[in-house]
Amino acid sequence: MNAPANLKYTKSDEWFDPATGAMGISDYAQSQLSDIVFVEILVEEGDTIEAGKAIASVESVKASAEIYAPAGGKVTAVNKGLSDKPETLNSDPYGAGWMVKVEGGAAGETLDSAAYEKHCEERSH
Amino acid sequence: MVNAASTAKHRPSTGSGPVPPLSAKIVEPTVFDLSSPGRIGVTMPDPDVPETTLPPRELLRSDLPLPELAEVDVVRHYMHLSSFNYSVDSGFYPLGSCTMKYNPKINEDTCRLPGFLHTHPLQPIETVQGNLLLMYTLQEWLKEIGGYAAVTLQPAAGAHGEFTGVLMMRAYHKSRGDTKRVKMIIPDSAHGTNPASVGMMGLQVVQVPSDERGNVDLKALEAACDNTVVGMMLTNPNTLGLFDENIEKVIELVHGCGGLMYGDGANLNALLGIVRPGDLGFDVMHFNLHKTFSVPHGGGGPGVGPVGVAARLADFLPEPLVGMIEEGDDDTAPLYGFLKPAKSIGRMKAFHGHFGGGFVRAFTYIAMHGPDGLKDISQYAVLNANYLLARLRDTYRVPFDRICMHEFVAEGRFEGSDVRALDIAKRLIDYNFHPPTNYFPLIVHEALMIEPTETENKDTLDAFTDALIKIAEEAKTQPDLLHNAPSTTRFGRMDEVKAARELVLCCGLPEDYSNQ
Amino acid sequence: MSYIPISPKERDAMLETVGVKSLDDLFEAVPARHRFPMLNLPPALTEMEAMEELSGLAQANENVRSDLVSFLGAGMYNHYIPSVVDHILRRGEFYTAYTPYQPEISQGTLQAIFEYQSLMAALTGMEVCNASHYDGATATAEAVNLAYAQFRGKRRKVVVSPAVHPQYRAVIRTYIQGTDMELAGDNPNTDLDSQPDELATLIDENTSLLVVQYPDFFGRVYDYAKLIEAAHAKGALVCIVANPTALALFKTPGSLGADIVVGDGQPLGIPMWYGGPSVGFFTTRRSFVHKMAGRLVGETVDNRGQRSYVLTLTAREQHIKRERATSNICTNQGLIALGTAVYLSLLGKKGLRQVAELCYQKAHYAAQQLSQIDGMGLCFSEPFFHEFALCLNRPVAEVNAHLLDHGILGGYDLGQDYPALKDHMLIAVTEMNSKEDIDMLVNILSEVSHG
Missing domain, CATH: 3.40.640.10 (Type I PLP-dependent aspartate aminotransferase-like (Major domain))
Structure with missing residues (x-):
């Protein structure tokens, strides 16, 4: 379980980087989903989104998940390459697996990495 | 939020199985692989009419890339394929929630009688009175069995029946000017089709949990019941195989807030002659003729999903219904035909439903059972399930352990072992049993959902429990046997990740076939 | 008839293992006032009786293989099915x-x-x-x-x-x-x-x-x-x-x-x-x-x-x-x-094309012959496959009743769905219709038209 300290997390397993405005799914989420085979980003550049809005839909071999924005703002970039390489979400969830970047908005209810790790631990039982 | 059948890793093998080579070995070629130019499977007669010129070339396709095989090639190919299938005719198939009972062979003959096989759905009703009488009678019988005022035979499957039922429920509220009802209450143990049917209509799902005895949590239900509720969809017995001990209170709460009660009839095999859902207060229910009434499952379908309704919903049924158009007398038989309910939600599919493969088989089955025979079915289905439960509960943890109905759910995991329900299921195949349903319902960890049906004898049930008890032992002593199972079959575990990532959904097609 | 393979002795042994006295005891969770309703259904038939009953129902129909010659399609078609x-x-x-x-x-x-x-x-x-x-x-x-x-x-x-x-x-x-x-x-x-x-x-x-x-x-x-x-x-x-x-x-x-x-x-x-x-x-x-x-x-x-x-x-x-x-x-x-x-595997590349061409040829022969009847005509002039709309000079129901008297299942009444196509019949012809069938249809419709 890997949760970099510079990021913020939601209880529903998304991460947000306050420095860059990037967001995606956590390492815990990708390991729970297992082999991800499909990603559809549901927002477009220029959209204004609120924290909690569904930004992506993800399917693995055995599971599906809706991904909710951990922070609001104006969408400045969408990771278009993900749909061709959905496995990136498994291999590099915090790097090449970023989904959407926003600017000028507010983070919703988030946890720091220590609190998030504890949240994950609690669910593993 | 993650919706998952199982959230842990599914690899084709977690043991030390062989690594697949780059090019796969072919066990049975496809019909495209088998094709050889010039072979002919069927010869059609020459035209007996003067020839007409074909339409202009620009309207015609240049090639038809279908295979070319002789009749014997086709027969052997499909015979080979059939030998790769496990089926009810070959062995015990305790797949929970699916009611894999024996399919009587007479049904296969009755449904193929030429008078049924070769009648057109739009023939004048005077020429198909046999079909219409059969449909009318089946409607009447299902009304009696379920406790309903009216039944439509039209829906093609259980999920299609659910959609039909929920459309009627909404139409009913709307007809009363009650337009603010947008929510459907669904327990956490429900089949996925329930929320999906509701989602298709743009209604919202309100999920309620189960309590520690596997009943609907009454407090949560009470909190969910208000004047925005269309109704509740409930499977009873539920997917844990348990009859809700507070069923009357549940229905009272839903009716109390003006909601309607939908019964998912997937588990009706436990209730024939035991209790009529309509009497309990379920306003709408679909029947699964392919579960309860022996229509075979066909490797995935067709199903048949008639829907019964209480009197207040009868006007909303889909069109057409079969009715008696003219009453007969001593000299003339009555005339049967089609009726359109006054406030019908419309048509659910083309024509009248799954007549041949569905209605005729179910009619034959009910006719051969009668009221006492139907009650026997449910009593023995429930006895068989309870017998398995009694023999297995010391070996496998049963999270909601009380007298079950026609099925029960055990946990496929053991303290201190990495063996999972999937491994147990696959190992059962080595003992020549079809595995139970796994990873459903979602509220039980590593669920093994076991439904024996009434058509299994004690010897089979004993052999099955012996195998499961032995597997529990193997899980401790030789876990790799389970991780690598099945090993006795023609095929081993499949690489599901490769299938999904590489996505090969068709074969044998020339690259430019779509331009022809 | 029952398909339950459990003897009374085995049943009793199983009840004992479960820990209940009778089958009825398994249903105590069911509200007593609704438990065990008497179903008003006919008594059970044996296999022999069921076959007789079902055969009777099937024979009460007129089918398009032995009783009627069919020109009815409209979404469902009478084709040959290889054994x-x-x-x-x-x-x-x-x-x-x-x-x-x-x-x-x-x-x-x-x-x-x-x-x-x-x-x-x-x-x-x-x-x-x-x-x-x-x-x-x-x-x-x-x-x-x-x-x-x-x-x-x-x-x-x-x-x-x-x-x-x-x-x-x-x-x-x-x-x-x-x-x-x-x-x-x-x-x-x-x-x-x-x-x-x-x-x-x-x-x-x-x-x-x-x-x-x-x-x-x-x-x-x-x-x-x-x-x-x-x-x-x-x-x-x-x-x-x-x-x-x-x-x-x-x-x-x-x-x-x-x-x-x-x-x-x-x-x-x-x-x-x-x-x-x-x-x-x-x-x-x-x-x-x-x-x-x-x-x-x-x-x-x-x-x-x-x-x-x-x-x-x-x-x-x-x-x-x-x-x-x-x-x-x-x-x-x-x-x-x-x-x-x-x-599709059996008919393959050649066979399916043959079926399609037979349908096309026979339908066009039928259309050509029918359109020559006085008072009747093809409704549309575009290329067609194996179905076409024929304009009649009287109600379709009346014509179809007459055809039925001669053992012919006539076409679909288009006026039911399209007011402008009142008195129009949709006729389907497949490989199952012989030239003789088609000529018979033409003859009877000629009589109807002139009669």
């Missing part, structure tokens, strides 16, 4: 199996469905095909759902040609009731002589899907390429409802540019069975595969390196995606899809 098809469908290994959730012991079903998908893709000229829908009408309604989901609900209009089968249009209306979708073009009073290209005027930036039929409900064959281009120019998708037999002869919907091709597979070796079960085929382009409803079989390998097949992309489906799934479909028409695969 092999039913021999395979009667294999218990196929018909008593469940959905292939355990692929190691379901490769028969899985490979057969994979081949069905491949055969239907070849026939329609599309890239992917799912494992089937209930029938052609519900497959069409699911195409509407796919398009709505593809545009995430932002495009709400669906343009449907009035020349799509009336019952298919009715099913679309049922499926979308109460949603924010709206239909355009679904008007039986439209001028049915107008060219389909005129539908383009109804398509705008709010349109998710255009639905046309090929051949259309009146049997006419159009080249829809231009219309499809116009729809695509507005960003809309196009669904073609196709007759699979016609596709052996005419250009594929794929080559015309369709995004979705659906239809009913009944003409491909499935009996009419008074309307069902048949099979709805659903083919599309690869880019829409995640929004397509229904099961899909994909190729893979097993852990012994053998080519094999599994249900794939299952996370799209209702059992995992629940209320977020595109459709609630679970059970499909697996066995019927197998039947069409056997039929």
Whole structure:
């Protein structure tokens, strides 16, 4: 379980980087989903989104998940390459697996990495 | 939020199985692989009419890339394929929630009688009175069995029946000017089709949990019941195989807030002659003729999903219904035909439903059972399930352990072992049993959902429990046997990740076939 | 008759293991006042009696093989079914199996469905095909759902040609009731002589899907390429409802540019069975595969390196995606899809084309002969396949009653659905109709016309 300290997390397993405005799914989420085979980003550049809005839909071999924005703002970039390489979400969830970047908005209810790790631990039982 | 059948890793093998080579070995070629130019499977007669010129070339396709095989090639190919299938005719198939009972062979003959096989759905009703009488009678019988005022035979499957039922429920509220009802209450143990049917209509799902005895949590239900509720969809017995001990209170709460009660009839095999859902207060229910009434499952379908309704919903049924158009007398038989309910939600599919493969088989089955025979079915289905439960509960943890109905759910995991329900299921195949349903319902960890049906004898049930008890032992002593199972079959575990990532959904097609 | 294989002695032993005294004791959770109702049903029949009863019902019908000569089509067709098809469908290994959730012991079903998908893709000229829908009408309604989901609900209009089968249009209306979708073009009073290209005027930036039929409900064959281009120019998708037999002869919907091709597979070796079960085929382009409803079989390998097949992309489906799934479909028409695969394998490249040409030739002979009767005529002049609209000089019901007296099942009364086509009959001719049958129809209709 890997949760970099510079990021913020939601209880529903998304991460947000306050420095860059990037967001995606956590390492815990990708390991729970297992082999991800499909990603559809549901927002477009220029959209204004609120924290909690569904930004992506993800399917693995055995599971599906809706991904909710951990922070609001104006969408400045969408990771278009993900749909061709959905496995990136498994291999590099915090790097090449970023989904959407926003600017000028507010983070919703988030946890720091220590609190998030504890949240994950609690669910593993 | 993650919706998952199982959230842990599914690899084709977690043991030390062989690594697949780059090019796969072919066990049975496809019909495209088998094709050889010039072979002919069927010869059609020459035209007996003067020839007409074909339409202009620009309207015609240049090639038809279908295979070319002789009749014997086709027969052997499909015979080979059939030998790769496990089926009810070959062995015990305790797949929970699916009611894999024996399919009587007479049904296969009755449904193929030429008078049924070769009648057109739009023939004048005077020429198909046999079909219409059969449909009318089946409607009447299902009304009696379920406790309903009216039944439509039209829906093609259980999920299609659910959609039909929920459309009627909404139409009913709307007809009363009650337009603010947008929510459907669904327990956490429900089949996925329930929320999906509701989602298709743009209604919202309100999920309620189960309590520690596997009943609907009454407090949560009470909190969910208000004047925005269309109704509740409930499977009873539920997917844990348990009859809700507070069923009357549940229905009272839903009716109390003006909601309607939908019964998912997937588990009706436990209730024939035991209790009529309509009497309990379920306003709408679909029947699964392919579960309860022996229509075979066909490797995935067709199903048949008639829907019964209480009197207040009868006007909303889909069109057409079969009715008696003219009453007969001593000299003339009555005339049967089609009726359109006054406030019908419309048509659910083309024509009248799954007549041949569905209605005729179910009619034959009910006719051969009668009221006492139907009650026997449910009593023995429930006895068989309870017998398995009694023999297995010391070996496998049963999270909601009380007298079950026609099925029960055990946990496929053991303290201190990495063996999972999937491994147990696959190992059962080595003992020549079809595995139970796994990873459903979602509220039980590593669920093994076991439904024996009434058509299994004690010897089979004993052999099955012996195998499961032995597997529990193997899980401790030789876990790799389970991780690598099945090993006795023609095929081993499949690489599901490769299938999904590489996505090969068709074969044998020339690259430019779509331009022809 | 009972199929319960448990003796009274075994029953008692089992009750003891369970710890109850009688079968009735197993049902104490059921409210006592409703427990064990007396069902008012006829007493049980033996197998012999049941066969007699069912035979009597079947014989009370007039069937189109031994009692009547049929010229009725309108969505369900009387074709020859080679013996092999039913021999395979009667294999218990196929018909008593469940959905292939355990692929190691379901490769028969899985490979057969994979081949069905491949055969239907070849026939329609599309890239992917799912494992089937209930029938052609519900497959069409699911195409509407796919398009709505593809545009995430932002495009709400669906343009449907009035020349799509009336019952298919009715099913679309049922499926979308109460949603924010709206239909355009679904008007039986439209001028049915107008060219389909005129539908383009109804398509705008709010349109998710255009639905046309090929051949259309009146049997006419159009080249829809231009219309499809116009729809695509507005960003809309196009669904073609196709007759699979016609596709052996005419250009594929794929080559015309369709995004979705659906239809009913009944003409491909499935009996009419008074309307069902048949099979709805659903083919599309690869880019829409995640929004397509229904099961899909994909190729893979097993852990012994053998080519094999599994249900794939299952996370799209209702059992995992629940209320977020595109459709609630679970059970499909697996066995019927197998039947069409056997039929297509057997007829193959040459045989299916022969069937299509026989239908075409016989229908054109019939049309030519019928159109020469005074007071009758063909309603449309466009190329047609095996169905055509004949204008009569008196009510269709009256004519059909007369035909029935002569053992002929006449055509479909188009006036039921299209007020402008009062006294018009839709006549279907297949390879099952001999020249003699057709000449008899012509003779009787001549008498009717002059009488």
